[in-house]
Amino acid sequence: MNYKRILLKLSGEQLAGKYEGGIDAELGAWLAGQVKTVIDAGIETVIMVGGGNFARGAQLAGHGISRVTADHIGMLGTMMNALALNDIFESNGVESKCMSNIFADQVAEPFIHRFAEDYLVNSKVVIVAGGIGRPYLTTDTAAVSLALELSCGAVLKATKVDGVFDKDPAIHKDAVKYDHLSVYDAFSNPDIKVMDKAAIGLAMEHEMPVVVFDALKDGNILLAATGQQAGTLISP
Ligand code: UDP
Numbered sequence: 651m652n653y654k655r656i657l658l659k660l661s662g663e664q665l666a667g668k669y670e671g672g673i674d675a676e677l678g679a680w681l682a683g684q685v686k687t688v689i690d691a692g693i694e695t696v697i698m699v700g701g702g703n704f705a706r707g708a709q710l711a712g713h714g715i716s717r718v719t720a721d722h723i724g725m726l727g728t729m730m731n732a733l734a735l736n737d738i739f740e741s742n743g744v745e746s747k748c749m750s751n752i753f754a755d756q757v758a759e760p761f762i763h764r765f766a767e768d769y770l771v772n773s774k775v776v777i778v779a780g781g782i783g784r785p786y787l788t789t790d791t792a793a794v795s796l797a798l799e800l801s802c803g804a805v806l807k808a809t810k811v812d813g814v815f816d817k818d819p820a821i822h823k824d825a826v827k828y829d830h831l832s833v834y835d836a837f838s839n840p841d842i843k844v845m846d847k848a849a850i851g852l853a854m855e856h857e858m859p860v861v862v863f864d865a866l867k868d869g870n871i872l873l874a875a876t877g878q879q880a881g882t883l884i885s886p
Contacts, residue, residue, distance in 0.1 A: 652876050653693055659697075659700070659793040661809075688871055693876070704726075721787075725783070735748075735777055744775060749765070749779070751779065794852045830883050833853055
């Protein structure tokens with residue numbers, strides 16, 4: 651089952667690839683190729699980028715930096731990722747548009763729902779900068795909110811490991827992966843930390859499926875976008 655439209659959430663850490671911080675443009679080009687297979691399959695694609703490779707508000711706040719300013723800095727980090735990814739996609743033959751949820755007219759066009767819709771139906775990848783544009787939120791929550799606003803069939807949340815496990819697979823060799831998890835379990839189980847609870851709560855309230863998967867595995871984005879087994883499906 652193909653989704654008609656999906657939202658892919660990429661974290662800043664993933665975009666940093668082989669580097670400690672900043673952006674791995676080589677990996678970005680590889681991602682452009684993977685996303686192209688999704689577009690070629692007729693599936694409209696929105697990308698929400700994180701900014702953790704530059705700053706995370708909750709970690710930066712303190713020592714004189716207010717949480718609101720720290721979150722503004724975090725959102726600016728997502729802007730840098732979105733701008734870079736947009737250029738990388740375009741130069742690799744994948745038509746894309748960077749739209750911003752923070753005011754930054756000189757560098758990106760504002761996110762306007764109707765324009766985003768037009769781009770998507772014309773097979774352009776819409777890359778969103780600035781999360782949802784308000785502090786005290788993460789790009790995971792912004793991803794679910796935007797997926798709802800743009801009527802996406804699912805949020806594809808890229809993670810380091812391919813899905814949700816009953817315990818940390820990096821530490822426990824016998825960790826078991828869930829193929830499917832109810833959104834209620836994902837929300838209420840304190841050991842499951844795939845997304846922040848605000849994001850999962852929003853997905854639960856509005857029955858938005860979330861696929862937690864490894865986007866850096868060849869072919870996996872297309873598998874997830876076509877509703878085939880990839881990572882863990884979190885749904886009602
Ligand atoms: N942020 C925010 N509002 C939003 C989205 C993001 O204030 O709607 C800020 C917040 O400080 C967050 C930072 O931007 O920590 C970077 O986003 P995130 O931590 O989600 O990035 P990721 O971990 O996915 O790389």
